[in-house]
Amino acid sequence: MFIENLYNIHNTCYVNILELTGKKVRTSIYSLLYALGFFYNVLKAIGGFFKKRQVGYKVLVMQILFTGFEALIINVVMAIAIGAAVIIIGTGFLPQFGQTKLMYQILILIITRELGPLLTAFVVTARSGTAIATELGTMVVNNEIEAYIASGINPISYLAVPRLIGVTVSMLVLTIYFNIFGLLGSFTVVQLFKAIPIREYLSNLMQVLQLKDIFLGMLKALIFGMIIAVMSMFQGFSVNRASTEIPVAGIKAVGSCIVLIVIADVFVTVIQYVG
Amino acid sequence: MKFKIKFADQIVGLFIILSLVFLGVIVILLGVNQRWFAKNYYFKTVFTSAGNIAEGTPILMKGFQVGKISKIRLNETNTVDVDFYIYDTYYEKVKEYSLLELSVSPIGLGTQLLFLPGKGDKLLEEGSFIYLSDTPEGQAYIEQGLVDVPIKDDTITRLLSNINPLLENVNKTVITVNRTLTEINRALAGQSTGPLGNIVNDIQNTTHQFPEMMDNVNGVIADVQSRTSQLIDQVNTLVASLNVITGNFEATSEALRDPTGLIPKLLGDKNNTLLTRINSITAEIEKSVKNLQYIISSLNAEVPKIATVLNETRIAIQKAQDVLEGIKNNPLIKGGIPERQEQQSLYQSMREGNIE
Numbered sequence: 027m028f029i030e031n032l033y034n035i036h037n038t039c040y041v042n043i044l045e046l047t048g049k050k051v052r053t054s055i056y057s058l059l060y061a062l063g064f065f066y067n068v069l070k071a072i073g074g075f076f077k078k079r080q081v082g083y084k085v086l087v088m089q090i091l092f093t094g095f096e097a098l099i100i101n102v103v104m105a106i107a108i109g110a111a112v113i114i115i116g117t118g119f120l121p122q123f124g125q126t127k128l129m130y131q132i133l134i135l136i137i138t139r140e141l142g143p144l145l146t147a148f149v150v151t152a153r154s155g156t157a158i159a160t161e162l163g164t165m166v167v168n169n170e171i172e173a174y175i176a177s178g179i180n181p182i183s184y185l186a187v188p189r190l191i192g193v194t195v196s197m198l199v200l201t202i203y204f205n206i207f208g209l210l211g212s213f214t215v216v217q218l219f220k221a222i223p224i225r226e227y228l229s230n231l232m233q234v235l236q237l238k239d240i241f242l243g244m245l246k247a248l249i250f251g252m253i254i255a256v257m258s259m260f261q262g263f264s265v266n267r268a269s270t271e272i273p274v275a276g277i278k279a280v281g282s283c284i285v286l287i288v289i290a291d292v293f294v295t296v297i298q299y300v301g
Numbered sequence: 302m303k304f305k306i307k308f309a310d311q312i313v314g315l316f317i318i319l320s321l322v323f324l325g326v327i328v329i330l331l332g333v334n335q336r337w338f339a340k341n342y343y344f345k346t347v348f349t350s351a352g353n354i355a356e357g358t359p360i361l362m363k364g365f366q367v368g369k370i371s372k373i374r375l376n377e378t379n380t381v382d383v384d385f386y387i388y389d390t391y392y393e394k395v396k397e398y399s400l401l402e403l404s405v406s407p408i409g410l411g412t413q414l415l416f417l418p419g420k421g422d423k424l425l426e427e428g429s430f431i432y433l434s435d436t437p438e439g440q441a442y443i444e445q446g447l448v449d450v451p452i453k454d455d456t457i458t459r460l461l462s463n464i465n466p467l468l469e470n471v472n473k474t475v476i477t478v479n480r481t482l483t484e485i486n487r488a489l490a491g492q493s494t495g496p497l498g499n500i501v502n503d504i505q506n507t508t509h510q511f512p513e514m515m516d517n518v519n520g521v522i523a524d525v526q527s528r529t530s531q532l533i534d535q536v537n538t539l540v541a542s543l544n545v546i547t548g549n550f551e552a553t554s555e556a557l558r559d560p561t562g563l564i565p566k567l568l569g570d571k572n573n574t575l576l577t578r579i580n581s582i583t584a585e586i587e588k589s590v591k592n593l594q595y596i597i598s599s600l601n602a603e604v605p606k607i608a609t610v611l612n613e614t615r616i617a618i619q620k621a622q623d624v625l626e627g628i629k630n631n632p633l634i635k636g637g638i639p640e641r642q643e644q645q646s647l648y649q650s651m652r653e654g655n656i657e
Contacts, residue, residue, distance in 0.1 A: 090313045091305065098316070195317070202320040206327070232334035240327070 061260045068186045068256065075187040082188035089192025093154040094199050100149050102211065105137065105204040108145075109212025112136055117220055130234040137208035138239045139246075144291055146200045147250035150193065151283040155258040158189055159279035162262025163272040171263075190255040197251030201243055209235075246294055253286045341386035342427045343371065346401055348381040353403055353412040360385060360401070362416040363451055367391040370414070387416070395431075397421020398447035402434040418449050 075082055116129030136142075162185065165171055174181045213227055261279035265271040305312060332338065348354060351373050360368040368387040376382045387395055398419030405412045417434060419442070425431070432439040434448075442448045488498040491505075 087309050087313050088306075090316070091309045095305075095312055095316045199317055199320040202324050206320075206323045228330070229334065232330050235327075235331060237328070237331060240324075 061256065064186075064260050064263070065252075065256045067182050068190050068259075071180070071183045071187045072191065074183055075191070078183075082184050085184065085188035086192050089154075089189050090196050090199075092157070093150055093193050094196030097146075097149050097153055097196070097200060098203060100153075101146055101200050101204055102207045104145055104149070105142070105206075105208035106211040106215055108141060109133065109137055109208040110215040113212055113216045113222075114219060117216075117222070127230060127234070130230050133209065133231070134235050134239055138205050138235070138243045140291075140295075142204040142208060143197075143201050143243050143246035143250055144287070146197060146204050146247065147254060147287045148284065150197055150200065150251070151254050151258075151280055151287070154193060154196070155254050155279050155283050156276040158193070158255070158258035159262040159275045160272055162259055163265035163275040164269075166263060166265045167267065167269050167272065186259050189259055190252065193255035193258075194248060194251035197247045197254070198244060201247035205240070205243065242294070242298055246291060249290050249294065250287050253290060254283050257282045257286060336388065340389045341368070342389065342392045342395065343384060343386045344395070344425070344427070344429055344431050346383050346385065346431050346433060347376075348373075348383055348403070348433065351375070351381045353405055354381075354383065354414065358412075358414055360387070360414050360416050362391065362394065362418065365391075367394065367416050393424065394418045395425045397423050397425060398442045399425060400432055400434045400439045400442060400448050415451075417451070420447050420449060 112133050113129065116132060117126070120126050120129050165185075171181050171185075174184060209231060213222070213224070216222065258279040261275040261282065264278075265275050354370055354373060356370055356373055358370040359366045360370070366388075368385055368391070370383055370385045372384040374382050385401075394416070396419045398421045400417040400419070402415040402417055403412060404415050419425075432442070434440070434443065434450075439448075443450060484493060484495065484497060487493040488495070488501040491502065492498070493501070
């Protein structure tokens with residue numbers, strides 16, 4: 027009798043695990059498809075946004091101001107610090123092997139191709155991703171979305187599209203500033219420790235820097251910006267009723283954004299080297 | 302109202318425009334530094350391997366970058382076709398007999414592709430073929446002093462550039478010695494069919510025959526020894542005889558040297574008898590010679606007559622021969638003369654064994 031109970035419990039647990047796993051997978055797939063559908067609707071609404079610019083123009087400007095301009099200081103400090111570190115390490119380490127010029131390639135690899143877009147994306151995720159998810163979640167909880175719909179305003183056009191465009195443009199612009207300050211601003215800092223002629227530095231840098239490097243950095247920034255905007259808005263719109271869901275949405279937005287950004291980064295890098 | 306909110310449009314506009322300006326400046330700087338709009342002059346060359354080159358490898362001349370490799374590909378003959386270009390600012394350096402040199406760092410610090418300008422008068426046309434310095438053509442140009450070959454930058458490379466020809470010679474010598482040793486080894490092993498192998502085979506055969514030859518030589522030497530001893534005896538005897546003859550000859554010479562020697566002794570008796578007789582004989586001989594001269598002169602005078610007689614005699618004999626031939630051929634008397642029977646001698650028949 028005891029063994030039979032244990033067997034039943036075992037079977038019940040086994041069935042529950044299978045059921046839970048299946049449910050989780052089904053929910054994830056459903057969420058992914060829902061997110062893709064949401065992304066599709068947002069992209070579809072972008073064309074309409076540029077036709078009726080006055081509707082969400084102010085939202086777009088405010089989004090760029092908040093996501094881009096206000097994050098500029100953090101971005102610039104990071105860029106200068108990382109660039110200066112690379113130059114100091116490079117000028118102290120690489121000449122021992124007679125490979126001083128390799129410093130410029132490393133600098134471009136780190137600043138322009140990899141860390142520039144990636145760190146900028148992390149900063150934007152941390153600042154704007156959580157803000158967008160929280161803001162939209164709060165609007166859902168306060169039934170503001172229903173109010174927009176009731177007023178005949180499409181929440182996708184008015185809320186989602188300006189945020190998508192704003193975050194993406196901010197990412198692109200911040201990446202450009204990261205490159206500028208990472209490559210040139212760091213040089214200014216390095217002059218305090220070790221003087222390098224500006225002409226020599228710029229000439230060597232421009233000999234190594236390729237248009238492809240800039241293009242790939244910008245491509246990554248574009249993809250990361252779209253991921254941050256879509257995932258943050260998706261998590262914000264996913265809030266149902268309770269205000270306790272709002273911070274959870276923020277946390278989920280940050281987590282999913284970081285995971286997807288890293289995956290996208292690897293994907294673009296692999297395509298770049300394989301292609 | 303907060304400043305940022307009040308001037309949000311301007312701030313965002315400035316924020317975006319400034320970034321675009323920066324981006325534009327960087328792209329322009331890139332274009333200027335990487336010569337996007339400058340004309341390049343393309344040339345061709347061939348490498349044996351693409352191991353130390355790649356597309357984009359800079360071409361240097363005295364430390365300045367004067368061009369780049371634009372394209373490399375493996376061709377049908379398993380060598381590497383290389384297209385490269387020279388910047389328009391350095392095109393005037395690309396004259397006849399220009400070469401390329403792939404300089405590999407001796408301590409593993411990468412490679413440099415160097416451009417060695419030629420000393421010709423004409424500029425090479427775009428698309429021309431430029432030889433590498435290590436090809437036979439390149440070596441010929443350098444040996445003839447047609448190329449401006451710069452001094453190597455670092456001591457190690459300079460030393461190595463001097464050592465390299467020596468090493469090549471040493472290498473060739475070692476290879477030759479190695480081949481020779483191999484040939485000798487093969488010859489000694491009996492595997493070679495060349496002249497050395499034949500010599501070695503002959504030596505081997507000779508060596509095998511050597512003991513037998515030594516035996517023969519020993520026999521010959523023993524024989525020679527015995528004969529030599531006999532010869533020595535005979536020579537001793539001869540020497541003794543020669544000593545005697547020499548003694549006699551000496552005595553004769555002494556006798557001849559004496560003014561009262563042999564001939565005066567022979568001729569000079571007190572009455573000069575022998576001399577008188579010799580004089581009389583000489584006079585007789587002189588008379589005989591004079592007579593003989595007379596006879597000969599007489600004969601010489603008769604020679605034409607004798608020649609005429611002989612000629613007439615010869616004609617008479619010919620006529621007699623013709624008469625006899627006519628008589629012989631006359632049918633009236635043909636067969637009138639019986640044939641002479643030759644009598645064979647008995648002695649001869651018996652000697653020839655005809656008697657049964």
